[in-house]
Amino acid sequence: xxxxxxxxxxxxxxxxxxxxxxxxxxxxxxxxxxxxxxxxxxxxxxxxxxxxxxxxxxxxxxxxxxxxxxxxxxxxxxxxxxxxxxxxxxxxxxxxxxxxxxxxxxxxxxxxxxxxxxxxxxxxxxxxxxxxxxxxxxxxxxxxxxxxxxxxxxxxxxxxxxxxxxxxxxxxxxxxxxxxxxxxxxxxxxxxxxxxxxxxxxxxxxxxxxxxxxxxxxxxxxxxxxxxxxxxxxxxxxxxxxxxxxxxxxxxxxxxxxxxxxxxxxxxxxxxxxxxxxxxxxxxxxxxxxxxxxxxxxxxxxxxxxxxxxxxxxxxxxxxxxxxxxxxxxxxxxxxxxxxxxxxxxxxxxxxxxxxxxxxxxxxxxxxxxxxxxxxxxxxxxxxxxxxxxxxxx
Ligand SMILES: Cc1cc2nc3c(=O)[nH]c(=O)nc-3n(C[C@H](O)[C@H](O)[C@H](O)COP(=O)(O)OP(=O)(O)OC[C@H]3O[C@@H](n4cnc5c(N)ncnc54)[C@H](O)[C@@H]3O)c2cc1C
Numbered sequence: 001x002x003x004x005x006x007x008x009x010x011x012x013x014x015x016x017x018x019x020x021x022x023x024x025x026x027x028x029x030x031x032x033x034x035x036x037x038x039x040x041x042x043x044x045x046x047x048x049x050x051x052x053x054x055x056x057x058x059x060x061x062x063x064x065x066x067x068x069x070x071x072x073x074x075x076x077x078x079x080x081x082x083x084x085x086x087x088x089x090x091x092x093x094x095x096x097x098x099x100x101x102x103x104x105x106x107x108x109x110x111x112x113x114x115x116x117x118x119x120x121x122x123x124x125x126x127x128x129x130x131x132x133x134x135x136x137x138x139x140x141x142x143x144x145x146x147x148x149x150x151x152x153x154x155x156x157x158x159x160x161x162x163x164x165x166x167x168x169x170x171x172x173x174x175x176x177x178x179x180x181x182x183x184x185x186x187x188x189x190x191x192x193x194x195x196x197x198x199x200x201x202x203x204x205x206x207x208x209x210x211x212x213x214x215x216x217x218x219x220x221x222x223x224x225x226x227x228x229x230x231x232x233x234x235x236x237x238x239x240x241x242x243x244x245x246x247x248x249x250x251x252x253x254x255x256x257x258x259x260x261x262x263x264x265x266x267x268x269x270x271x272x273x274x275x276x277x278x279x280x281x282x283x284x285x286x287x288x289x290x291x292x293x294x295x296x297x298x299x300x301x302x303x304x305x306x307x308x309x310x311x312x313x314x315x316x317x318x319x320x321x322x323x324x325x326x327x328x329x330x331x332x333x334x335x336x337x338x339x340x341x342x343x344x345x346x347x348x349x350x351x352x353x354x355x356x357x358x359x360x361x362x363x364x365x366x367x368x369x370x371x372x373x374x375x376x377x378x379x380x381x382x383x384x385x386x387x388x389x390x391x392x393x394x
Contacts, residue, residue, distance in 0.1 A: 007046070007047055007048050008048050008061065012049075012052060012061075012063060012067055012070075012071060013070060013071075013074065015047035015048070015049060016047070016049065016070070016071040016074040016075065017074055018043065018047055019040065019043040019044045019046075019047045019049060019075065020074045020075050020077065020078035020079075021043075021078070022039050022040055022042075022043035023037060023039075023040035023043065023075055023078040023079035023082040023083075024077075024078035024079060025039070026039045026040060026079070027078060027079035027080075027081075027082070027206075027358065028350075028358065030079060030081055030082070030205070030206035031079075031081070031203075031205050031206060031358045031361075031362075033205075034199065034200060034201075034205040034206070034208070035205075035206060035208070036085075036159055036161070036162045036206060036208045037079060037081055037082040037085065037206045038162070040075075040078075040079055040082035040085075041082070041085065041119065041162070044075075044082075044086060044117075045117035048114075048117065049071060049086070050089065050113060050114075050117040050118065050119065051093075051110070051113045051114030051117065052067070052068065052071075053065070053068050053090060053093050053094065053097060054093060054097060054110050054113060054114055055097070058107060058110045058111045058114060059110075059111050059114030059115055060110070060113075060114050064303060065094065065239065065242065065243075065299060065302060065303065065306075066299045066300075066303060068090050068243065069242055069243055069246035069295065069299055070246070071086065072086060072087045072090075072243050072246040072247040072250060073246050073247065073249055073250040073253070074250065075247060075250065076246070076247035076248065076249065076250020076251045076253070076254070077250040077251070077253055077254040077257075078250075078254075079206065080203070080204060080206075080247065080250075080251045080358070080359070080362030080363075081204050081205060081206025081207050081362070082206065083247035083250060083251075084158070084204055084207050084244075084247060085119070085158065085159050085206070085207060086247075087243040087244060087246070087247050088121070088122055088158055088159075088207075089119055089120050089121075090239075090243055091122065091236060091239050091240050091243060092120040092121075092122055092167045092185075093110075093113070093120065094235055094236075094239040095167070095183070095224075095231050095235050095236050095239075096109075096110060096167075096185070096224075097110070098234075098235055099224055099225070099226040099230065099231045099234075099235065100224055100225065100226075102225070103221060103224075103225055104221070105219065105221040105222055106185075106224075109165070109185065109187070116164070118164035118165055118187075119159065119162060119163050119164050119165075120163060120164070120165045120166070120167060120185070121157055121158060121159055121160055121162075121163035121165070121166040121167070122157070122158070122166065122167050122168075123152060123154040123157045123160075123166055123167070123168040123169070123212075123214055124168075124169045125154060125155045125156045126138055126139065126152060126153060126154060126155060127153040127154075127155050127211075128153065131155070132369075132370045132371055132374055133374070134169070134232060134236075134237070134370065135179055135181070135228075135229070135232060136178040136179055136181075137169050137170045137171045137178060137181050138153075138171070138178065139151060139152040139153070139170045139171065140170050140171035140172070140173055140174045140176060141170050141171070141172065141173065141182060141184060141223060142173075142174065143173070143220055143223075145220075146219060146220045146221075147217060147218070147219065147220065148184060148216075148217070148218050148219065148220050148222060148223055149216065149217045150168060150170055150184065150186075150214070150215075150216050150217075151213065151214065151215045151216075152168055152170060152213070152214045153196070153211075153213055153214075154168070154211060154212050154213070154214050155196075155197065155211045156209045156210075156211060157193070157209065157210065157211070157212055157214070158207040158208065158209040159207060159208050159209075160193050160208070160209075160210055160212050161193065161208065161210070162208070163188070164187065164188050165185050165186065165187040165188060166185070166186055166191065166214065167183055167184070167185045168183065168184055168185075168186065168214060168216070169181050169182070169183050169228055170182060170183075170184065172227075179229065180227075180229075181227070181228035181229065182223050182224060182227065182228055183223075183224045183228045183231060184216075184218070184222050184223045184224065185222055185224075186216040186218050186222065187218075190216050190217060190218045191214060191215060191216035191217075192214075192215050192216075193212040193213075193214060194212060194213040194215070195210055195211070195212055196210075196211040196212060196213060197210055197211030198210060201365075202361045202364055202365075203358070203360075203361030203362040203363070203364055203365050204361075204362050204365045233312070233313055233318070234309060234312040234313060235312075237318070237321060237322075238298075238302055238312070238317070238318075238321040239302075240325075240370070241298070241321045241322065241324050241325035242295065242298050242299055242302060242321070242324065244325065244328075244329075244366065244369060245291075245294065245295045245298070245324050245325060245328035245329075246295055248291075248328050248329065248332045248363065248366050249288075249291045249292060249295055249328065249332070251332060251336075251359050251362055251363055252288060252291060252331075252332040252335040252336055252359070252363065253288060254359060255335060255336040255339040255356050255359040255360075256281075256284050256285065256288050256335060256339060258339060258343065258347070258353070258354045258355075258356060259277065259280070259281055259284060259338065259339035259342040259343055259347075259354075260281050261353070261354070262277060262342055262343045262346060262347070262354050263275045263277045263278050263281050263342060277341075277342035277343075280338050280341060280342050281342060283338055284335050284338040284339060284342070287331055287334055287335045287338070288335050290327075290331060291327070291328050291331050291332060291335070294323075294324050294327050294328055294331075295324065295328065297324075298320065298321060298324040301317065301320055301321075302321075305317055315382045315385070315386040316386055316388065316389055318378075318379075318382060319379055319382050319383065319386060319388060322375045322376075322378060322379045323379070325370070325372075325375055326372055326375055326376060326379075328366070329366035329367045329369075329372060330367065330372070332363045332366060333360075333363050333364070333366075333367075336356060336359050336360050336363050337360070339356055339359075340356050340360065343356060
């Protein structure tokens with residue numbers, strides 16, 4: 001039996017709940033101090049959660065995206081930053097699982113992720129006008145013989161300092177067009193990070209998403225064999241929108257639970273009288289169900305399309321995935337705002353069982369994390385030629 005044996009004998013939801021308990025304990029301190037949620041990450045690693053989506057032959061558990069999304073929901077209820085770190089790591093894993101197939105370097109690397117519970121960061125955002133435009137790069141990989149070198153002015157690399165490896169987008173070579181991109185994973189020891197910006201933000205403070213000049217040197221085979229255009233269209237965009245939405249739903253669910261507890265406590269104090277917040281709890285429950293339905297239907301659509309490049313490349317699929325991100329990122333703010341109105345000052349204060357400040361601040365990142373305007377702009381172009389599918393069973 002491996003060291004992982006006793007833990008992985010337990011169900012994934014059970015292990016996620018145990019890690020979430022630790023994340024919840026430190027969530028307010030992580031938020032207040034704007035520090036990396038190291039206790040939560042240690043707990044996730046102890047629960048062997050980092051490699052669950054990797055196939056069993058490489059040491060993982062072959063968990064589905066829906067199962068991983070459910071872990072994100074559980075973590076999101078405890079600590080938005082911890083859940084976001086976990087979700088971003090799994091977005092990289094999803095890409096590597098499907099788009100590094102046949103690469104000996106990546107098989108060994110994914111094995112290491114499982115064995116050593118490595119954490120993978122991501123550097124797509126770039127200075128020089130690229131911003132959140134995932135599908136364009138200025139920097140380029142420089143391949144000489146078997147060696148690849150890369151320097152990137154990365155405006156945001158979440159948990160850059162805490163990462164064990166970072167997946168970076170760039171142009172294929174110095175002569176390539178901005179959209180002719182590749183993606184490369186560099187492991188700790190192969191890169192240096194020169195900090196350029198701090199991360200003192202409204203919310204998601206524990207993601208420590210600082211800016212860095214990223215300089216790396218590795219082996220040529222670390223450049224992913226498939227073009228980044230394919231990885232982004234068929235995996236990264238959809239998986240990002242689904243896992244982010246799952247954890248955002250978790251944040252909103254915890255806010256709802258606090259609002260509901262507030263009303264229940266008020267009802268106990270005055271038996272026979274319905275507290276004024278009760279109607280608003282019902283409204284919040286309705287909105288929360290819309291968020292859940294959005295995420296569940298998106299996950300179903302993704303699992304059905306998985307492995308079928310035509311389905312994953314379809315405009316209707318891209319429109320649906322974009323809509324999940326837009327809908328969820330907007331609706332969670334309304335849900336949490338309802339909860340704030342329900343709890344009143346007890347929700348506004350930072351030191352009560354009904355405090356909602358962290359939830360609201362974390363939730364505000366959702367609309368900016370790839371700007372909703374950018375996503376809507378992309379959808380609007382597709383809708384010039386594509387008709388949404390009206391079918392409920394298709
Ligand atoms: C918590 C958090 C963690 C993050 N972690 C990472 C990470 O690990 N790695 C990483 O690479 N990035 C990360 N990001 C960055 C993120 O994914 C986006 O790239 C970034 O937030 C975009 O920055 P921006 O708003 O300055 O730029 P832009 O996307 O350029 O947007 C700036 C403004 O311009 C407008 N705009 C720009 N272009 C368009 C357009 N085409 N159509 C309509 N409007 C437009 C938007 O309305 C927006 O308000 C993270 C962000 C957050 C919030």
